[in-house]
Amino acid sequence: MSKSISIFDTTLRDGTQGEGVSLSADDKLKIAKKLDELGVSYIEGGIPGSNSKDIEFFKRVGQLGLNAKITAFGSTRRKDSIADQDANLNRIIESGAQAATLVGKSWDFHVHTALQTTLEENLAMIYDSVAYLKRKGLEVIFDAEHFFDGYKNNPEYAVAVLKKAKEAGADWLVMCDTNGGTLPHEIGSIVASFHASVPDANLGIHTHNDCELAVANTLSAVQAGARQVQGTINGYGERCGNANLCSIIPNLQLKLGYECIGEERLKQLTNTARYVSEIANVNMPVNQPYVGNAAFAHKGGIHVSAILRDSRTYEHIVPEWVGNKQRVLVSDLAGQSNIVSKAQDMGLDFDPANEQSRKVIDKIKDLEHQGYTFEAADASLELLLREAGGEMKELFTFESFKMLVEKTAGQPVMSEAFVKLNVAGNNVYTAAEGNGPVNALDNALRKALVQYFPAIKEMHLSDYKVRVLDEKDATAAKVRVLIESRDINNSWNTVGVSGNVIEASWEALVDSMRYALLGQALNERDAAQELPASEQRGLVNH
Ligand SMILES: CC(=O)SCCNC(=O)CCNC(=O)[C@H](O)C(C)(C)COP(=O)(O)OP(=O)(O)OC[C@H]1O[C@@H](n2cnc3c(N)ncnc32)[C@H](O)[C@@H]1OP(=O)(O)O
Numbered sequence: 430m431s432k433s434i435s436i437f438d439t440t441l442r443d444g445t446q447g448e449g450v451s452l453s454a455d456d457k458l459k460i461a462k463k464l465d466e467l468g469v470s471y472i473e474g475g476i477p478g479s480n481s482k483d484i485e486f487f488k489r490v491g492q493l494g495l496n497a498k499i500t501a502f503g504s505t506r507r508k509d510s511i512a513d514q515d516a517n518l519n520r521i522i523e524s525g526a527q528a529a530t531l532v533g534k535s536w537d538f539h540v541h542t543a544l545q546t547t548l549e550e551n552l553a554m555i556y557d558s559v560a561y562l563k564r565k566g567l568e569v570i571f572d573a574e575h576f577f578d579g580y581k582n583n584p585e586y587a588v589a590v591l592k593k594a595k596e597a598g599a600d601w602l603v604m605c606d607t608n609g610g611t612l613p614h615e616i617g618s619i620v621a622s623f624h625a626s627v628p629d630a631n632l633g634i635h636t637h638n639d640c641e642l643a644v645a646n647t648l649s650a651v652q653a654g655a656r657q658v659q660g661t662i663n664g665y666g667e668r669c670g671n672a673n674l675c676s677i678i679p680n681l682q683l684k685l686g687y688e689c690i691g692e693e694r695l696k697q698l699t700n701t702a703r704y705v706s707e708i709a710n711v712n713m714p715v716n717q718p719y720v721g722n723a724a725f726a727h728k729g730g731i732h733v734s735a736i737l738r739d740s741r742t743y744e745h746i747v748p749e750w751v752g753n754k755q756r757v758l759v760s761d762l763a764g765q766s767n768i769v770s771k772a773q774d775m776g777l778d779f780d781p782a783n784e785q786s787r788k789v790i791d792k793i794k795d796l797e798h799q800g801y802t803f804e805a806a807d808a809s810l811e812l813l814l815r816e817a818g819g820e821m822k823e824l825f826t827f828e829s830f831k832m833l834v835e836k837t838a839g840q841p842v843m844s845e846a847f848v849k850l851n852v853a854g855n856n857v858y859t860a861a862e863g864n865g866p867v868n869a870l871d872n873a874l875r876k877a878l879v880q881y882f883p884a885i886k887e888m889h890l891s892d893y894k895v896r897v898l899d900e901k902d903a904t905a906a907k908v909r910v911l912i913e914s915r916d917i918n919n920s921w922n923t924v925g926v927s928g929n930v931i932e933a934s935w936e937a938l939v940d941s942m943r944y945a946l947l948g949q950a951l952n953e954r955d956a957a958q959e960l961p962a963s964e965q966r967g968l969v970n971h
């Protein structure tokens with residue numbers, strides 16, 4: 430049997446049926462382009478009978494010149510009507526899509542309850558609709574809704590539905606686990622049984638994740654003979670989502686030896702997943718298999734010690750095969766191996782056998798115990814390690830800061846910060862306003878530094894998070910502030926912890942600016958040690 434699998438992406442249709450996922454026509458066009466680059470065979474763009482946004486997508490997608498087939502979704506004709514007069518079928522034809530995905534009922538209970546019609550009329554609706562679209566020259570993918578529930582309730586009828594669609598000319602018969610309640614062994618045996626009885630049918634599988642089995646069910650169907658796989662990027666979709674193509678594709682290709690999108694394109698998987706999550710404005714779970722930020726992140730000291738010897742000890746594949754990468758995290762679960770690995774990444778000579786290195790490890794663990802989290806604040810960690818290794822020359826020293834927050838009735842609240850630093854032996858005193866206390870502090874600190882370090886102009890804060898660390902302790906609790914900063918090329922994260930949110934923010938802010946100036950700090954140190962300019966470092970070195 431062929432080992433080639435046709436990947437059918439329904440992110441733009443079933444994916445947008447997920448809560449919190451909404452895509453404009455422009456968003457859909459961007460994602461379609463990305464999916465095409467990934468090498469999927471079909472892109473289901475939407476439902477032209479549903480809304481004008483989808484109609485616009487189909488109008489414009491032809492201009493992109495994609496290789497994937499564009500397919501438009503709709504249901505079989507309404508009961509007791511004529512297919513060529515059915516508005517939804519005609520919208521599919523008018524959309525100009527090369528293929529139609531036609532959903533039809535295959536569970537007798539649904540025919541009676543949802544459609545409120547007879548089993549015979551439903552078969553006629555399927556036959557007439559498929560035949561009409563075929564006469565109009567479209568490829569037809571027939572999605573048999575609730576096929577597995579239907580098969581369990583009335584196998585003869587569910588099978589008759591698929592046979593009717595085939596008789597009318599459907600190119601693909603897709604079995605749907607619409608309610609997501611079927612288990613892998615059931616899927617495998619039902620697909621195998623239908624495949625044995627109609628061996629010349631092109632079978633597909635469409636599963637939902639209500640039992641968290643959509644990926645497993647898809648693999649089971651493929652092993653039983655399905656050759657088209659329908660799913661979405663990041664598993665977006667109705668209720669608990671659709672089968673996640675970001676897991677299915679590597680599982681099929683790397684574990685089961687099927688040909689889906691090829692070795693080279695598989696390397697774009699992580700980038701595609703993150704791109705779609707950005708456009709959809711839905712955060713990706715860090716622990717998402719294969720493509721998540723933590724999919725190959727190692728935290729436990731025992732794990733890190735082993736992966737440094739051979740990454741196969743704790744990695745099931747090479748992360749780069751799916752475009753991801755290995756990360757080592759530093760936390761209170763870290764052993765010396767985590768820290769050695771981080772230090773090596775930074776080009777530091779860090780010998781765990783030496784007394785000073787052991788002190789840094791203890792200090793990191795102690796800070797983690799106080800509430801700092803270095804796994805989310807790589808830049809603060811780097812500063813700490815460089816400081817401990819005597820690598821840093823401090824460019825400025827802190828003397829004091831003061832905050833003023835004023836609210837007058839009927840006026841917006843006003844924040845002003847006053848900062849005193851010593852830079853290169855000079856006392857620098859600045860004041861600045863902001864739309865909040867942290868913004869005012871940031872402005873005042875920037876104002877103090879920019880005259881000495883113009884590189885500060887290039888960076889800005891891009892994210893700010895506060896977390897109360899011991900909620901039981903109410904107002905006496907500590908807070909942790911995490912700040913993300915960016916310049917044109919990089920982003921970096923810093924952390925501050927205190928019983929006072931302004932002080933925690935200040936710590937994270939100062940680290941952010943020290944990190945932005947790291948290249949300069951290292952050069953000054955090199956210059957002080959009279960290293961030749963050729964061995965000194967670039968201005969912003971991260
Ligand atoms: C399993 C799936 O994911 S299927 C796709 C689900 N996605 C969506 O529903 C999103 C897009 N849907 C829509 O925009 C609208 O529902 C439309 C335009 C398709 C229809 O809108 P309306 O005409 O207002 O109908 P409404 O949504 O209230 O009800 C669905 C109708 O479709 C009928 N219907 C449902 N499935 C089918 C089917 N397979 N074949 C024919 N008719 C069907 C229902 O019986 C009902 O008709 P009735 O009210 O005459 O009994």
Ligand SMILES: CC(=O)C(=O)O
Pocket residue numbers: 443532572573574575605606607608635637
């Ligand atoms: C067709 C479809 O989306 C389903 O049955 O779930």
